[in-house]
Amino acid sequence: MADIQSTNAAAPAIIHRQDYSPPDWFVPEISLDFTLDPASTQVRATLSVTRNGAHERPLILDGDGLSPMEVQVDGRLLQGGEWMMKGDALVIPLPGDAHQIETLVELAPENNSKLMGLYASGGLLCTQCEAEGFRRITFFPDRPDILSRYSVCMEADQTRYPILLSNGDPVEQGSLPNGRHWARWNDPFPKPCYLFALVAGDLSCKADSFVTMSGRTVRLGIWVKEGDLPRTDHAMQALKNSMAWDERVYGREYDLDVFNIVAVADFNFGAMENKGLNIFNSRYILADPETATDIDYDGVEAVVAHEYFHNWSGNRVTCRDWFQLSLKEGFTVFRDQNFSADMGSHAVKRIEDVRVLRAAQFQEDSGPLAHPVRPESYIEISNFYTATIYNKGAELIRMIALMLGPDRFRAGSDLYFDRHDGQAATCEDFVKAMEEGGGIDLRQFRRWYEQAGTPHVRATLRHDPAAQTVELLLEQSIPPTPGQPDKQPMAIPLRTALFDRAVGRHRGETLLMLTQAQQSFTFSGFADAPILSINRGFSAPVIVEADRSQTELAFLSAHDDDPFARYEAMQQLMVNVLVGRVAGQNIDEGAVVAAIRDTATDPKLDPAFIAEAIRLPSEAYLGDQMAQVDPDAIHAARDALQQRIGQQLEPLWRDIHANMKANGFSLSPAAKGARKLRNIALLYLVASGTDDGPTMAFSQFDEADNMTERQSALATLANNISNEREAALDIFYNRYRSDALTLDKWFQTQAFASHPDTVDLVEELARHPDFTLSNPNRVRSLFGAFAGNQWAFHHKSGKGYRMVADCIIALDKINPQTAARLAPPLGRWRRFDEGRAVLMRAELQRILAEPGLSKDVAEQVGKSLN
Structure with missing residues (x-):
């Protein structure tokens, strides 16, 4: 056996989109035989390979940490000199055009802390293969444009692993000597290896069925630990609702006889759409009123839908290469957002989605990690599972749907699915289908896929009373981003209306297409100057700057x-006051207080919408409005305004808090809206400084019959110093210490609190016996939440930076993917004062100097320093 090593192992390769070339070899069929054991699993893979085109290049099979025990070609065992290792890859020179390759490897799932490939979690054996985890299971050309039909046989101890699941449909099963058993599964649909899945363990099933629009009955199963079965009802209903919705809205029917979901405790992602066997982080399956908030319930519904919708937008049509990741993720996020809106409130869902976009993706677009929706290069593909790929990608689909309208968008999506079913496609394939199916020219729109950065749109309204006309001047610009200093104008659809001040109405909404750097639009018949309502519904993911008075x-x-424009106006009222206060201006808060009072007492408004509209912008969002972020000044200004609103409207908050109390728990939109508004009222009451505020919060905490009100009261108490705070935290911990998902809330609530000692408290929590680096949910609940707590994380001492850097260094040795996701907050050092910037850079440099740093973390930190 020869061993060919890279000449520069310290410099990981940069993968470029333009370097894509078709596979040298296809693998139309693969058979996998697993002899499962947590300490020693053997995997025998049999690949039918065919040469692609006229060339003499060898077969190269990717591996990661694997050593072949056997290599066979067409039934003949090869000797060492007939194959070689090039780095981690297995290289086999082959004559002819078709062969059968067989390899045997051995794995130790219980030692796989990266949670990629085959690993052990809570007594289960399970897999995660996206993006490049399959190469940690067996040697294979691990790229998404290799589509294969899979046959999988698993053998295991029947007592320890009585349930054996894989992709597709079950074929046969049986018993073996020595207390072992086996099962075979077959997936008739060609799929890329990143969609392979296997689960073995002692699981119980929440079983149900769904009858498709063609009359087929599909067996549904949600597999969990037996004690968790009562918490699966909501997920099962969400699955059935998703299947019906996809048939109704997109005409897409499920294609197998079985659809299974498995919940696991240790998972790097939210969930995974493996064909016929979705594997979920348990936080997105398990829910009941005692342990799950309304946000958790909504999350379960959305993620179940997202992974199911991937069956078509991701599985039946998959990605040609990882640069096309948004082809499946952006489209599927758009689909799950619309599904969730149909299940609840369209207005509130749109507000929630935009808040997430601004908090995560806008920050990404304005920093050193900015990249286009279709990136041009990467070192580690796991670093591109970003808000840009998912959330901004969804906004691109939303803009196309807006420009086309429902019927033409459906025609375009039908053409896309029909044309590319069973193929590995590109973002360009999707855009072409929309052009042809919808009858539209999207040549300029393609720049949204190519250019990074968030466009800024300057809107100026000029009224000519003599001519009774209004000119709307729009100017667009995109700030420079890494590798893209100069940008071309985007195609930006802006839903716009001009309001008559006297009657409080507009004459109709217009969809304006801004396609040039500067463009003007003229409207007639306005004796008086109207008021501009622009980017209604957040029709484009842009930052609008308009001179509108308070x-x-x-x-x-x-x-x-x-609804979104109404919410946006309210938020801008608050932003203007708060940003002005930070800048030393004494802007009157009267308009804010009056608007909040009027909104909160409007009987025509949904309580859920009211709660969203009257909530103050987050400290992080306020920081994004400033050239240089001043965390202390922002926190002080926001706290002061929150206190004033609480004080001036105290009777209103007391009335709302009393009147929104329910007699029993319900998941109806009305009940969820009431809880949301009641919790906001409690927040303002406690912020007002009223003597009985902490007592009221503790009473809500103590008497709540649901986690939404209990955790909200706990979070409100956690922001302040009081005896009630300590008592509630102790009660919560003792009540839920044995429930990992709920205990995550205990860590998260404290890490995100606006408490003067949060930095020290987080340091103490990191030493808590229940904190562990081995579980991604627990890491995110403490350090992920803390890094998002602008005031605490950016403590002028730099202690917060040091804690997160220490966590990244320690976690990188265990789970590089999770560690890398903690790095971006440190990379925003350019937005802060020199003192904080120096401290943040020092921690990034310390991380980068760490010996043996993974390429996941090295790429994130290196880009953040450049």
Whole structure:
């Protein structure tokens, strides 16, 4: 056996999109035989390979940490000199055009802390293969444009692993000597290896069925630990609702006889769409009123839908290469967002989605990790599972759907699915299908896939009373991003209306297409200057800058008939006051207080919408509005305004808190909205400083019959110093210490609290016996939440930076993917004062100097320093 090593192991290769070339070899069929054991699993893989085109290049099979025990070609065992290792890859020179390759490897799942490939979790053996985890299971050309039909046989101890699941449909099963058993599964649909899945363990099934639109009955199963079965009802209903919705809205029917979901405790992601066998982080399956908040319930519904929708937008049509990741993720996020809106409130769902986009993706677009929706290069593909790929990618689909309208968008999506079914496609394939199916020219729109950065749109309204006309001047610009200093104008669809001040209405909404750097639009028949409502429904993922007075914003917050625009006006009222206060200006808060009072008492409004509209912008969002972030000044200004709103409207908050109390728990939209508004009222009451605020919060905590009100009360108490705070935290911990998912909330609540000692408290929690680096959920609940707590994380001492850097260094040795996701907050050092910037850079440099750093973390940190 020859061993060919890279000449520069310290410099990981950069993969470029333009370097894509078709596979040298295809693998139309693969058979996998697993002899499962947590300490020693053997995997025998039999690949039918065919040469692609006229060339003499060898077969190269990717591996990661594997050593072949056997290599066979067409039934003949090869000797060492007939194959070689090039780095981690197995290289086999082959004559002819078709062969059968067989390899045997041995794995130790219980030692796989990376949670990629085959690993052990809570007594289960399970897999995670996206993006490049399959090469940790067996030697294979691990790229998404290799589509294969899979036959999988598993053998295991029947007592320890009575349930054996894989992709597709079950074929046969049986018993073996010595207390072992086996099962065979077959997936008739060709799929890339990243969609392979296997689960073995002692599981119980929540069983149900669904009858498709063609009359087939599909067996549904959600597999969990027996004690968790009562918490699976919501997930099962979400699955059935998703299947019906995809048939109704997209005409897409499920194609196998079985659909299974398995919940596991240790998972790097939210869930995975493996064909016919979705593997989920348990937090997105398990829910009941005692342990799950309304946000958790919504999350379960959305993620179950997302992974199911991938059956078509991701599985039946998959990605040609990983640069096309948004082809499946952006489209599927768009689909799950619309599903969730149909299941609840369209207005509130849109507000929630935009808040997430601004908090995560806008920050990404404005920093050193900015990249296009279709990236041009990467070192570690796991680093591109980003808000840009998912959330901004969804906004691109939303803009196309807006420009086309429902019927033409459906025609385009039908053409896309029909044309590329069973293929590995590209973002360009999707856009072409939309052009042809929808009858639209999207040549300029393609720049959204190519250019990074968030466009800024400057809107200026000019009224000519003599001519009774209004000119709307729009100017767009995109700030420079890494590798893209100069940008071309985007195609930006802007839903716009002009409101008559006297009657409080507009004459109709117009969809304006901004396609140039500067563009003007003229409207006639306006004797008086109207008020501009623009980017209604957040029709484009842009930052709009418009000179609208506090009076005009207050008008829109009361009269705009587009829910998102009404919410946006209210938020801008608050932003103007808070940013002005940070800058030393004494902007009157009266308009804010009046708008909040009027909104909160409007009987025509949904309580859930009211709660969203009257909530103050987050400290992080306020920081994004400033050239240089001042965490202390922002925190002080926001706290002061929150206190004033609480004090001036105290009777209103007391009434809302009393009137929104329910007699029993319900998941109806009305009940969820009431809880949301009641919790906001409690927040303002406690912020007001009223003597009985902590007592009221503790009473809600103690008497709540649901986790939504209990955790909200706990979070409100956690922000302040009081005896009730300590008592509630102790009660919560003792009540839920044996439930890992709920205990995560205990860690998260404290890490995200606006408490003066949060930095020290997080340091103490990191030493808590229940904290562990081995579980991604627990790491995210403490350090992920803390890094998102702007005031605490950016403590001027730099202690917060040091703690997160220490966590990244320690975690990188265990789970590089999770460690890498903690790095971006440190990379925003350019946005802060020199003192904080120096401290953040020092921690990034310390991480980068760590010996043996993974390429996951090295790429994130290296880019953050450049």
